[in-house]
Amino acid sequence: QVQVAESGGGLVQAGGSLRLSCTTSGLDFEEYAMGWFRQAPGKEREWIACASYSGASTEYADSVMGRFTISRDNAENTVHLQMNSLKPEDTAMYYCAAAVGMWLMRQGSVKFWGQGTQVTVSS
Numbered sequence: 441q442v443q444v445a446e447s448g449g450g451l452v453q454a455g456g457s458l459r460l461s462c463t464t465s466g467l468d469f470e471e472y473a474m475g476w477f478r479q480a481p482g483k484e485r486e487w488i489a490c491a492s493y494s495g496a497s498t499e500y501a502d503s504v505m506g507r508f509t510i511s512r513d514n515a516e517n518t519v520h521l522q523m524n525s526l527k528p529e530d531t532a533m534y535y536c537a538a539a540v541g542m543w544l545m546r547q548g549s550v551k552f553w554g555q556g557t558q559v560t561v562s563s
Contacts, residue, residue: 442466442552446536449557452526456561460521460552462536470494473542476510476521477531478559485519485535489521490545500562503532529540529553534559 448460462474474491488501489510498510509522519536536554539545 444536444538446534449559451562452476454526454528454561454563456526457522457524458526460523460534460536460557460559462519462521464488464517464519464536464538464552467538467552472513472540474510474519475511475537475539475542475545475549476519477537478530479535480532483532486532486549487546487548490539490542492542493521494502497542499546502512509519512537518524523542523559526559528561528563530538530559531561532559533557539540 443465446462470493476488477485479485488504491498491510491512495512507525512519533556535556537550538552539550
């Protein structure tokens, strides 16, 4: 039984920081690129970050580049998203995702999804 679970969301003021965590079980963690998506009400789900199988390679959407950092701990089957300099437009549900490769994830081809954690940034 594959499980993907996010945590760490909350309410912060603009300019603040949050660290999201995603714990997984039931999958061969190192065979998946891991990443994050977000979706705000009335908007399409947006890919924002991903990491390669080892975590040596990372990629970011332009909307978060320079502010967010993705990392993974393969020993703990866990991926993190450090979110700094948060803006009100970052307000969304944030979803952890596993995909066969980084390119596929960027195209929205995701094998496993988490249930999401809410991030709200006040002005």
